[in-house]
Amino acid sequence: DAKTTQPPSMDCAEGRAANLPCNHSTISGNEYVYWYRQIHSQGPQYIIHGLKNNETNEMASLIITEDRKSSTLILPHATLRDTAVYYCIVRPPGGGADGLTFGKGTHLIIQP
Amino acid sequence: ETGVTQTPRHLVMGMTNKKSLKCEQHLGHNAMYWYKQSAKKPLELMFVYNFKEQTENNSVPSRFSPECPNSSHLFLHLHTLQPEDSALYLCASSQVWAGRTEAFFGQGTRLTVV
Numbered sequence: 001d002a003k004t005t006q007p008p009s010m011d012c013a014e015g016r017a018a019n020l021p022c023n024h025s026t027i028s029g030n031e032y033v034y035w036y037r038q039i040h041s042q043g044p045q046y047i048i049h050g051l052k053n054n055e056t057n058e059m060a061s062l063i064i065t066e067d068r069k070s071s072t073l074i075l076p077h078a079t080l081r082d083t084a085v086y087y088c089i090v091r092p093p094g095g096g097a098d099g100l101t102f103g104k105g106t107h108l109i110i111q112p
Numbered sequence: 113e114t115g116v117t118q119t120p121r122h123l124v125m126g127m128t129n130k131k132s133l134k135c136e137q138h139l140g141h142n143a144m145y146w147y148k149q150s151a152k153k154p155l156e157l158m159f160v161y162n163f164k165e166q167t168e169n170n171s172v173p174s175r176f177s178p179e180c181p182n183s184s185h186l187f188l189h190l191h192t193l194q195p196e197d198s199a200l201y202l203c204a205s206s207q208v209w210a211g212r213t214e215a216f217f218g219q220g221t222r223l224t225v226v
Binding site: 034036041042043044045046049098099100101102103104105 | 114147200204214215218219
């Protein structure tokens with residue numbers, strides 16, 4: 001899997017948009033960008049994924065740059081419950097057979 | 113509720129004990145996984161099962177023994193563990209096909225070896 005780089009921690013005020021960056025400069029043309037989060041002492045939770053186009057679901061938006069070397073996860077109106085470690089993972093299609101490789105992620109702290 | 117259930121949620125065992133962790137998924141997925149998360153470390157993939165066949169074993173010591181009797185159930189048998197094996201053990205499942213690889217995780221078993 002392509003390597004990703006994320007800041008170790010970020011703060012965001014409650015109610016504001018949280019923008020979490022991820023660099024994946026060695027991404028291959030057919031690799032997807034996935035985001036997961038892990039709330040303290042719970043199992044990771046899938047958030048969103050994308051290939052080239054920007055994606056949005058009920059949880060978040062994913063913005064992928066045109067050269068695909070970086071992406072940003074956006075939580076539009078952060079709440080205290082969004083405090084978690086967020087993981088950016090790059091995967092080939094059908095790569096689920098190999099399991100996920102997690103890095104250290106970004107610890108997002110939502111401040112009241 | 114993710115559709116992946118792990119039991120027990122907490123387990124304390126001595127180094128000479130034998131215990132098993134259980135994972136059950138109700139999602140109809142064809143792949144299941146065991147991960148280990150030690151304090152202050154990233155999640156580590158331990159074992160992968162595709163269609164009940166073990167396809168990956170990431171150099172895990174033999175004191176950890178997985179079993180996948182069918183596509184819905186996964187076990188991790190533990191024996192003669194060490195205190196450094198204390199960790200959060202997470203089970204996950206996914207439907208492996210080209211294009212999508214979302215994994216769904218259970219809540220984990222918090223294991224303490226004394």
